Amino acid sequence: MAGTCLTVDRLSVVFESRSGRHAAVRDASFEVGEGRMVGLVGESGSGKTATGLALLGLHDPDTTTVAGSAVFAGTELVGLTEPEANGLRGSRLGMIFQDPMTALNPLLTIGTQVTETIRVHDGLGRAAARERAIEVLGRVGMPDPANRFRRYPHELSGGLRQRAMIAAAIACRPRLLVADEPTTALDLTIQAQILRLLRTLCDEDGISVLLITHDLGAVGAVCDDVVTMYAGEVVEIGPTAEVLDRPRHPYTARLMAARPRIDGWDEHLDVIPGRVPSPSTTPSGCLFKPRCREAQDVCGEPQVLTPLLPGRSVRCIRAAEPAGVVA
Amino acid sequence: MSTVSLPPVSLRPEPRRDGARAPNRRALALRTVALRIGAFLATLVLATFVAFLLIKLVPGDPATAIAGENATPERLAEIRAQLGLDQPLLVQYGGWALSAVQGDFGTSLYSGQSVAGLIAQRLPVTLSLVACSLVLAIVVGMAAGIIGAMRAERPSGRIVTGVATLGIAIPNFWLGLVLVTLFALWNPWFPATGFSQAGDGLGEFLRFAILPTLALGAAGVAEVARQLRGALLEVLTADYIRMARSKGISRSALLLRHALRNAGVPIVTVLGLLINRLVGGTVVVEVVFAIPGMGTLVIDAVNQRDYPVIQAVVLVMAVIVLVANAIVEILYRRIDPRIRLS
Numbered sequence: 044m045a046g047t048c049l050t051v052d053r054l055s056v057v058f059e060s061r062s063g064r065h066a067a068v069r070d071a072s073f074e075v076g077e078g079r080m081v082g083l084v085g086e087s088g089s090g091k092t093a094t095g096l097a098l099l100g101l102h103d104p105d106t107t108t109v110a111g112s113a114v115f116a117g118t119e120l121v122g123l124t125e126p127e128a129n130g131l132r133g134s135r136l137g138m139i140f141q142d143p144m145t146a147l148n149p150l151l152t153i154g155t156q157v158t159e160t161i162r163v164h165d166g167l168g169r170a171a172a173r174e175r176a177i178e179v180l181g182r183v184g185m186p187d188p189a190n191r192f193r194r195y196p197h198e199l200s201g202g203l204r205q206r207a208m209i210a211a212a213i214a215c216r217p218r219l220l221v222a223d224e225p226t227t228a229l230d231l232t233i234q235a236q237i238l239r240l241l242r243t244l245c246d247e248d249g250i251s252v253l254l255i256t257h258d259l260g261a262v263g264a265v266c267d268d269v270v271t272m273y274a275g276e277v278v279e280i281g282p283t284a285e286v287l288d289r290p291r292h293p294y295t296a297r298l299m300a301a302r303p304r305i306d307g308w309d310e311h312l313d314v315i316p317g318r319v320p321s322p323s324t325t326p327s328g329c330l331f332k333p334r335c336r337e338a339q340d341v342c343g344e345p346q347v348l349t350p351l352l353p354g355r356s357v358r359c360i361r362a363a364e365p366a367g368v369v370a
Numbered sequence: 371m372s373t374v375s376l377p378p379v380s381l382r383p384e385p386r387r388d389g390a391r392a393p394n395r396r397a398l399a400l401r402t403v404a405l406r407i408g409a410f411l412a413t414l415v416l417a418t419f420v421a422f423l424l425i426k427l428v429p430g431d432p433a434t435a436i437a438g439e440n441a442t443p444e445r446l447a448e449i450r451a452q453l454g455l456d457q458p459l460l461v462q463y464g465g466w467a468l469s470a471v472q473g474d475f476g477t478s479l480y481s482g483q484s485v486a487g488l489i490a491q492r493l494p495v496t497l498s499l500v501a502c503s504l505v506l507a508i509v510v511g512m513a514a515g516i517i518g519a520m521r522a523e524r525p526s527g528r529i530v531t532g533v534a535t536l537g538i539a540i541p542n543f544w545l546g547l548v549l550v551t552l553f554a555l556w557n558p559w560f561p562a563t564g565f566s567q568a569g570d571g572l573g574e575f576l577r578f579a580i581l582p583t584l585a586l587g588a589a590g591v592a593e594v595a596r597q598l599r600g601a602l603l604e605v606l607t608a609d610y611i612r613m614a615r616s617k618g619i620s621r622s623a624l625l626l627r628h629a630l631r632n633a634g635v636p637i638v639t640v641l642g643l644l645i646n647r648l649v650g651g652t653v654v655v656e657v658v659f660a661i662p663g664m665g666t667l668v669i670d671a672v673n674q675r676d677y678p679v680i681q682a683v684v685l686v687m688a689v690i691v692l693v694a695n696a697i698v699e700i701l702y703r704r705i706d707p708r709i710r711l712s
Contacts, residue, residue: 099616105523125621133618140616145609150631150706159627160617195707211617 048219048251049075049098054111054121056093056102056275065321067093069275070111072348075219075268080245080252082262082269082283084298088319090275091255095221097121098253099138100128116218134164137212137250141224143204147196153180153207154192160214176214182248183210184240202233209240213250220244223255238265259302263287268354271295274319274330277348281355291351291362294331329359337361406696414688415467421684422463425677431455432479432675453479466681476678478671485682488667493686496656496663498568498575500648500690502583507590507644512637514591515598516625522603531599537592542651546585546658553581563660586655590644597640601633608632634705642698646691 056068068090075081083091096102097109100123113120115136123131132138140146147156157176161167167175173192180188183206196204205225212220222241226234242265244250254266262269262283269286271279271294279292290296297315317334328343329335335342341360348358433449434441441449450456454465469476475485514530521527554562560581566574605611606629614628656665664683671679702709 101612101615129618129620131618132616138613138616140609140613142609146613148610148614148628148632149708150634151627159614159619159623163618163620163623197708208613211613 046077047074048077048079048116049253050112050114051094051098052112052114054094054097054109054113056090056097057108057110059106059108066275068097068272071272071275071277073270073277073280075251075253078245078249078251079267080242080254080265082266083253083255083272084257084259084262084269085272086257086298086315086319088274089272091257091272092223093275094272095138095223095253095255098221099132099136100125101138130164133160133212133217134215135217136219136221137215137217138221138223139205139208139212139225142228143201143208144196144228146208147204147211149196151195152192153194153196153199153210157192157207157211157214160211164215176210179210179214180207183207183213183244184236185210201229202236205229205233205237206240209237209244213244213248216248217250219251219253221253221255224257225254226256226258226261234261235264241265259287259298269295271298276330276358277356278331278358279356280348281357285355291355291357292331292359293335293337293361297334297336410692410696413692414685417688418467418470418681418685419463422466422677422681423459425672425675425680426459428672428675430675432677435674435676436479466678470681470685475682478679479676480674485678488679489664489682489686492662492664492667494567494569495565495661496649496652496665497690499565499579499582499586499652499655499661499663500645502579503587503590503648504641504645506583506587507594508641511591511594512598514595515602516630518595518599519602519606520625522599530595534592534595534599537588538596540588542585542589543654543658545588546582546655549581549585550659565659565661565663582655582659582661585658586648586651589651590648593644594637594640598633598637601636602629605629605632631705635702638698638701638705642695645694649687649690 051074052072053070054068054072055066055070058065058067071090071094073081073083083094085091093102098113098115098120100109100120102109109121111121115131118131120128120131120136147153154173154176157179158169158172161172161175162169165172165175177188177192180191185191185203185206191199191203191207196207199207205228209220209225220241225241226237229237238261241252241254245252254262256262266283269279269281269283270277271286271292273294279286279290279295281291286295287299290299294315301314315334320330320333327345329338329346332338332342339361344360346358346360348356349362350356351362431450432453433446433455437445437449447456454462457465466476473486475489477484478488514534518527518531518534521530550562553559561578564578565582566578568575610632611624611628614624619628652663653665653668655661656663657669660666664686668680668683670676671683
């Protein structure tokens with residue numbers, strides 16, 4: 044592996060409200076390698092999105108406490124002031140969101156929303172920024188970019204809107220793109236196109252990608268590494284092929300089993316019983332224990348993320364046992 | 371269906387949503403404009419006709435007002451015949467409308483002055499008062515709304531919101547009387563009554579206009595502040611605001627380019643309604659401050675059953691309200707590209 048682009052170390056995100064403290068992310072640690080595409084997977088409520096937002100400092104500081112460390116290209120992201128964060132956001136650190144229908148401003152043209160990023164960070168004039176924006180729109184596969192530049196979001200299809208959003212996020216060639224469920228709101232065929240685009244940007248433009256998704260199929264198709272999160276904790280890390288083919292944490296294994304496959308529609312869909320525990324509870328021991336088939340008494344003990352091999356870690360007491368335990 | 375199957379793959383290409391649109395768009399636009407103008411005229415006819423009927427419903431008649439209480443019935447009948455008041459209502463209204471269309475609004479039954487001349491004298495006064503109140507509502511109301519939204523959870527924001535809520539509840543005539551008492555009688559800083567036209571010197575105009583503007587515009591300030599705060603609070607939670615923040619947009623650009631624009635449609639609606647209310651409210655405020663505007667003109671005319679004057683004032687007020695509404699609609703289209711298509 045080349046250098047690391049992002050090192051997240053014991054990152055935690057706590058929402059505070061009148062009803063109490065809710066830990067959305069608990070001591071998460073993982074890395075994103077330079078020029079690599081990392082899938083951050085887990086069910087709804089596992090803390091994936093909260094992690095992504097924390098990296099860009101997009102949480103409301105009045106209600107959210109972010110602690111721990113996240114070093115991006117030599118800069119500590121946790122605790123940045125708003126102007127410092129604004130300097131990074133959009134220039135070296137980009138983010139795209141789930142729903143291209145709502146994440147683009149309906150009142151501004153595609154062109155305005157892409158040039159905005161360029162003009163804020165590169166200080167280009169109107170004409171130069173326009174030229175650059177059209178080039179970027181072409182780069183993300185927008186057909187007829189000069190024409191699309193003048194269009195409003197509602198005049199484009201969902202797939203094209205997502206391309207426009209990607210263009211706005213990568214217009215200044217960031218080193219890391221956080222993609223929060225970028226394909227969830229799209230048609231199946233468009234999903235594949237967008238994933239391919241992200242992979243191309245990673246390979247050819249050297250933009251590392253943190254792909255937040257619940258779609259293990261997407262991860263298997265494009266990601267180099269996988270980070271599995273459960274209830275705010277990172278439970279498994281490893282190269283994609285390793286993790287998906289030989290999951291060592293029972294949760295990853297169950298996620299794989301719960302994945303609907305095109306050739307398996309009429310078979311029994313293996314859902315995971317129960318729900319992700321509420322972020323306000325802090326059970327001791329393994330958080331997955333109540334839903335785990337392999338749970339034993341020792342699982343009530345606190346679990347730590349244990350490295351098995353270089354680049355492969357698992358938070359399960361039984362992971363050290365010979366492979367095949369969690370079939 | 372009981373069996374689960376894969377969704378069928380659509381072979382039909384997605385319809386193009388941009389590029390060339392249907393060629394009959396121009397015809398459609400022309401039709402829309404024609405309909406609008408028709409509705410505009412119909413509203414004017416309706417407003418003046420209803421006003422006309424209402425005057426006739428009120429007891430008392432102009433002949434008595436002109437000839438005095440002790441006039442003989444013959445004298446009264448003579449005056450009525452002279453003014454055409456013995457004609458059927460529809461004929462009377464039709465006669466008025468026909469002349470009005472030709473630009474002839476007749477003369478005041480009471481003073482004999484030309485109605486057009488009276489309006490020309492009074493309208494600038496009322497328009498300047500309404501315009502000042504509108505500017506006050508926009509400038510102060512928007513500032514208060516922005517503060518209220520940006521500091522929603524902090525004391526400063528809460529105070530601004532609280533004052534705004536109070537402002538809506540205060541009636542303008544009462545506020546006018548309080549302002550006169552405080553700043554014209556107890557502290558003689560401003561004149562209690564009268565008006566000076568803007569054309570005769572700006573300083574004098576402002577000195578006379580400040581108190582009535584405050585009285586008339588306070589509720590507008592409060593309304594704009596409250597609505598803008600609500601609209602902004604909603605807009606600020608939108609995904610596109612988060613997306614804009616993720617691009618490193620500064621707070622001020624975020625507010626101006628993204629948030630305020632999106633709060634624009636509800637605010638323009640409020641401003642349109644506010645103009646209607648200001649045009650109505652000016653009648654009361656002009657009486658409180660004895661301002662020689664349209665409001666005092668129409669009050670006197672109603673007392674004297676001077677129906678040519680009443681009709682003309684109603685017509686002018688209705689035109690103001692309709693024009694304001696038309697401007698609001700144009701603004702909607704300018705602000706939101708999605709409305710332009712429909």
